Amino acid sequence: MIMLSIPTQKRTAPTQLLQLAKTEAHNILMNTRGVDFVMICSSDGFELATVSHKNYHNTTKLAAVSSSILAMVTAFLKEIQLTGCNNITLDADNGKAILTAIPAVHHPMVMVTLSNKEVLLGQLLYSLKKASQLIAEADGE
Amino acid sequence: MIIQQYKIIFAGSMGAGKTEAIKSLSEIPILETEAFNTDVQSHQKTQTTVGIDYGEITLDDGIKIGLYGTPGQSRFDFIWSVICEGAIGVILLLDHNSPNPIEELESYLETFKNYNDNIAIGITHVDENKESSLQQYRHWIKANGLSYPLFFIDAREQEQILMMVESLIASLEVKVGLTSQGNDHA
Amino acid sequence: MDRNCINIATSGLSLKVLDELKTLIRKLISNEYIINWVNISNSHIDLLLINENFFDSDNIQNILQKKKCPYLKITKTPSQNEYQFDEHTLHLPLEKVESLLDWLQINLISYLNQKKIALVSDLSNESILIDDKFIRNLHNSENAKLHIFDDKGTLAIIDNRTQMAWLEPSRQQTQTNQSFDFTFAKTSDFTKVSRKKNYYLQDWLWNLIWHSKNFGNLATEDKYFKIDHWPQPYQKEYRKVSLQLSACFIQGAKITDVANQLNLSIDDVLRFVTACLMANNGKFISANKCAYAPNSYLENSNTDNHFFKNFIGKIRRRFGL
Numbered sequence: 001m002i003m004l005s006i007p008t009q010k011r012t013a014p015t016q017l018l019q020l021a022k023t024e025a026h027n028i029l030m031n032t033r034g035v036d037f038v039m040i041c042s043s044d045g046f047e048l049a050t051v052s053h054k055n056y057h058n059t060t061k062l063a064a065v066s067s068s069i070l071a072m073v074t075a076f077l078k079e080i081q082l083t084g085c086n087n088i089t090l091d092a093d094n095g096k097a098i099l100t101a102i103p104a105v106h107h108p109m110v111m112v113t114l115s116n117k118e119v120l121l122g123q124l125l126y127s128l129k130k131a132s133q134l135i136a137e138a139d140g141e
Numbered sequence: 142m143i144i145q146q147y148k149i150i151f152a153g154s155m156g157a158g159k160t161e162a163i164k165s166l167s168e169i170p171i172l173e174t175e176a177f178n179t180d181v182q183s184h185q186k187t188q189t190t191v192g193i194d195y196g197e198i199t200l201d202d203g204i205k206i207g208l209y210g211t212p213g214q215s216r217f218d219f220i221w222s223v224i225c226e227g228a229i230g231v232i233l234l235l236d237h238n239s240p241n242p243i244e245e246l247e248s249y250l251e252t253f254k255n256y257n258d259n260i261a262i263g264i265t266h267v268d269e270n271k272e273s274s275l276q277q278y279r280h281w282i283k284a285n286g287l288s289y290p291l292f293f294i295d296a297r298e299q300e301q302i303l304m305m306v307e308s309l310i311a312s313l314e315v316k317v318g319l320t321s322q323g324n325d326h327a
Numbered sequence: 328m329d330r331n332c333i334n335i336a337t338s339g340l341s342l343k344v345l346d347e348l349k350t351l352i353r354k355l356i357s358n359e360y361i362i363n364w365v366n367i368s369n370s371h372i373d374l375l376l377i378n379e380n381f382f383d384s385d386n387i388q389n390i391l392q393k394k395k396c397p398y399l400k401i402t403k404t405p406s407q408n409e410y411q412f413d414e415h416t417l418h419l420p421l422e423k424v425e426s427l428l429d430w431l432q433i434n435l436i437s438y439l440n441q442k443k444i445a446l447v448s449d450l451s452n453e454s455i456l457i458d459d460k461f462i463r464n465l466h467n468s469e470n471a472k473l474h475i476f477d478d479k480g481t482l483a484i485i486d487n488r489t490q491m492a493w494l495e496p497s498r499q500q501t502q503t504n505q506s507f508d509f510t511f512a513k514t515s516d517f518t519k520v521s522r523k524k525n526y527y528l529q530d531w532l533w534n535l536i537w538h539s540k541n542f543g544n545l546a547t548e549d550k551y552f553k554i555d556h557w558p559q560p561y562q563k564e565y566r567k568v569s570l571q572l573s574a575c576f577i578q579g580a581k582i583t584d585v586a587n588q589l590n591l592s593i594d595d596v597l598r599f600v601t602a603c604l605m606a607n608n609g610k611f612i613s614a615n616k617c618a619y620a621p622n623s624y625l626e627n628s629n630t631d632n633h634f635f636k637n638f639i640g641k642i643r644r645r646f647g648l
Contacts, residue, residue, distance in 0.1 A: 011179045012179050013179075042176075042179045043176040044178055044180065044191050045176070046179060061219070064219070065219060067176060067191045068191050068212075068220060069192075071174035071175070071176055071192035075174050075192065200645045271525070274489065275490065279529075279555070279556040288577040288578065290557035290570070290577075291557065293527060304570075306648075307567060308573075308574075311567070311571045311574045312574050314574070315571060315574035315619075
């Protein structure tokens with residue numbers, strides 16, 4: 001486990017952390033059948049890294065919308081008093097989208113995963129959870 | 142009794158005080174959708190709204206008015222059009238401390254007037270930048286033939302936010318041709 | 328200032344006589360009066376000093392008919408009585424100065440006082456001192472720092488360039504009246520005001536005049552008026568009325584229409600317009616430039632309007648507006 005030391009004043013995620021996050025995203029893309037696109041964003045909606053099989057047009061906007069949705073859901077969860085929920089799965093006729101909150105202490109992030117309808121959701125969710133934990137720990141003290 | 146929902150939108154530049162304004166009016170603790178701010182170039186603050194902040198006031202008969210706060214940055218503009226639909230009006234807050242307040246004013250008005258034309262403008266943090274002139278705002282409004290109310294306020298002060306709300310109401314009353322006599326019902 | 332000026336016209340008098348009379352009259356009349364020595368063709372004459380020999384001329388008679396001002400015929404022929412004054416004739420040389428003083432008191436000063444009373448009662452309808460020129464000078468950015476005061480003393484120092492006002496601390500929430508005036512600020516004036524808080528000039532001035540019920544009106548009810556911006560009301564008590572008035576006048580509106588529609592007294596509306604004019608906000612316009620038309624908005628059905636009125640009423644009650 002690589003522990004990365006990050007000066008607390010710096011808001012943007014340091015290169016090492018981002019590299020780690022990108023590696024994890026890449027692993028998910030390569031190892032999970034059906035996944036087309038994985039993006040890492042800052043929790044305030046900036047795109048940080050993207051790996052994909054398909055070309056997606058407006059990743060900038062996607063980053064903003066994703067952070068919005070996650071923030072609204074977090075507020076909703078607080079209202080209904082559900083705890084420990086870190087992702088949202090959207091199940092559509094022609095595919096799936098998963099938004100995963102990466103609860104890194106200094107640099108909270110969001111992972112956006114897009115896949116086809118046939119993806120094995122259980123396996124994907126498990127992989128996303130592991131990746132998220134890894135990144136969060138790397139950011140911890 | 143049908144509970145009806147109305148809304149007032151709080152829009153404007155990052156750090157102008159939208160969340161604060163809603164907090165000062167809301168009778169419920171507000172639903173905040175803040176995230177850790179990584180855009181220090183735009184503003185130094187640690188948290189910034191990325192979703193829709195929600196506050197509320199209840200009138201007699203159970204009618205509720207939702208106070209909706211929007212994120213200021215343009216990358217969240219998809220929220221603005223959706224949220225403005227059917228609103229009583231928009232309170233547009235701008236930070237006097239910003240490097241280009243007039244450009245921001247122009248840009249926000251350009252966007253929001255398409256969603257809702259009942260707009261009241263509040264310039265905040267006036268004390269923090271005494272060198273920059275206050276005259277520029279009303280001059281710009283006049284030069285562009287606009288008629289929106291523009292006031293200098295502290296977004297944390299309830300009475301001043303109420304003044305903004307009241308200017309939205311006054312605009313509506315005059316538009317619909319109401320007299321003050323007609324407003325008080327038993 | 329005009330109330331304390333005396334215009335004295337002279338005709339047919341030798342330079343020597345003129346000089347003597349000028350010196351004498353200046354000595355006898357209090358310094359509160361400024362004396363202007365004018366030509367008989369001047370439009371404004373308070374006293375006419377005329378060579379007795381020219382008194383009967385058409386020119387002089389015309390002037391006296393028109394102006395109806397006090398006059399004094401000057402002659403070198405000796406008088407019949409010891410007073411050297413016949414009713415309107417002064418016999419030179421003058422030995423008893425008191426007789427001229429008496430004469431001036433009776434004939435000139437009381438005439439001026441009557442005019443003064445007439446002037447003062449006129450001011451309640453129409454401002455003479457405070458007019459367009461006064462307001463233009465007040466707001467002229469070349470007149471950088473001005474000391475604003477009235478009969479109670481200093482109100483503020485204003486800076487036309489930065490549009491700021493600094494107030495006399497004891498008069499932050501005050502009223503003023505027709506004695507409102509200004510001069511260039513001297514260094515010593517700055518000690519009278521507090522520099523702790525800056526007020527935005529146009530809003531401070533608007534609130535001051537709005538508050539001042541004894542400030543004369545600068546408008547009449549038959550006029551049409553349009554403001555450039557909504558004035559910012561400082562106090563909750565008059566916030567509603569001020570904002571409603573602003574919503575009307577920002578479009579350009581007839582003063583009586585606004586009073587009727589908002590169910591306000593004409594006085595209140597005139598005071599709003601006066602306060603705006605004093606704050607250099609807006610101007611009188613022609614009827615065709617007005618966009619505010621109260622009755623044309625009643626297109627909605629009655630139920631819609633009723634519901635809306637109800638709703639607005641509820642919002643106002645909830646917020647205490």
